[in-house]
Amino acid sequence: MSQFENSLAFAKEMDAKDPLKDFRDLFHMPNFHEKTVRYFTGNSLGLQPKSTKDFIQEELDAWAKYGVEGHFLAKKPWFAYHENLTEMLANVVGALPIEVVVTHSLTTNLHLLMVSFYQPKGKRTKILCEAKAFPSDQYALESQVRFHGLDLEEHLIEIAPRAGEQLIREEDILAKIEELGDELALVMIGGVNYYTGQLFDMQAITEAGHRVGALVGFDLAHAAGNINLKLHDWGMDFAAWCSYKYLNSSPGGVSGMFVHERHANRPELVRFAGWWGHDKATRFLMEPGFQPMPGAEGWQLSNAPVLGMAAHLASLTIFEKAGMDRIGAKRDLMTGYLEYVIDDISEKNKDRCTFELITPRDPKKRGAQLSIMAKGQGKALFDALSDLGVVADWREPNVIRVAPAPLYNSFEDCYWFGQLLAEAIQ
Ligand SMILES: *Cc1c(COP(=O)(O)O)cnc(C)c1O
Secondary structure, eight states: OSOOOOOOHHHHHHHHTTTTGGGGGGGGOOOOSSSSEEEEEEETTTTBTTTTTHHHHHHHHHHHGGGHHHHHHHHOOOOOGGHHHHHHHHHHHHOOOOGGEEEEHHHEEEHHHHHOOOBTTTOOEEEEEEOOOOHHHHHHHHHHHHHHTOHHHHHHHEEOOOTTOOOHHHHHHHHHHHHHHHEEEEEEEBEEEEEETTTTHHHHHHHHHHHHOOOEEOTTTTTTTTTOOOOOHHTTTTTEEESSSSOOOOOOEEEEEOGGGGGOOOOOOOOOOOGBBBOTTTTTTTTOOBOEEEEEEEEGOOHHHHHHHHHHHHHHHHHHHOHHHHHHHHHHHHHHHHHHHHHHHHHHHHHOOOOEEEEEEGGGGGOOOOOEEEEEEOOHHHHHHHHHEEEEETTTTTEEEOOOOOOOOHHHHHHHHHHHHHHOOO
């Protein structure tokens, strides 16, 4: 017997018992559609907190009132605005404050980190990454290899699912690391795969990488604000993520960067530098000779884009109130419920269309995203679903990605997803 029922009454009962139920009200639910919108793309663009406007307005007012003096006279002085985010973000990703900074955008940060942590030398020249990584990561990795004048085929090693399988086996990653041994310079993998929703054991991968003398970094675009991360304890050398997916911090919003404490005081590390990474005590003396700030802040190039950071601050304030423990508990329960609903709809419609879950069924191996393969129907099914007010995501040839976000999705949303999916089957 399952703990769940595919009924409206059951879903409403789950919502009534949900300790995070009041958080939904803190967000704007899209209303562009004639039908009620069922939003399942918090993994692509998180919804806008109602408080975002006030956080941004505060800085617009400061700009209007003070002009350039806002750098020092604004209530949250702009010259140090990013520091308002550090501690809350460190809590979200399980890091020490010195290991985290908010700056630039995600792909930019991946490049900056690889400049420091991918230093091919002698035999140790190869990067291990996942096959079919997010395109931006693929381009970044390829261009890093080329930047060092190395041959792609030989130096960028991809690890893929076995023939006929959808997921990458962790044991295959660990074995590949072992096999590459002293030729391996860097392991760079998405902590949660954007397509399948598979969550990797980042600690095991990090330890395996370190055992053979390689450095290890992760792209956490689909993990930050979704997974209960323990970046410091897991020991990876670096990571980066965007703030506009699960972290709800505005389209194209600022990115987060993690550099492990063990690299916090290594001024000799090669890096692309800018004035905002320079020791802040002497930054405004504007003298030659770069002296990096200790920790992740030493990778900053430019002064903070304050309006984007204000949006991030609004959202992190909500994360702080909700706490990652409660968010994680609801994530597993609600994703499990959505999985149950999809299985039920699949079984009831098996003559016409079935839905195969690509995402692991083990809650410890996934976050909030379910990727479902529609067998029997193609894009028309997804278009019909969209016409019914469901906002989900389609990937050719036949995969629908849905992510119930714990802060604003409800069990009732999951119930309706099932009903509308059944209705959309032609
Ligand atoms: C969303 C996403 C990106 C986007 O990168 P930007 O630089 O923010 O445009 C990159 N990598 C992964 C894995 C993503 O999921």
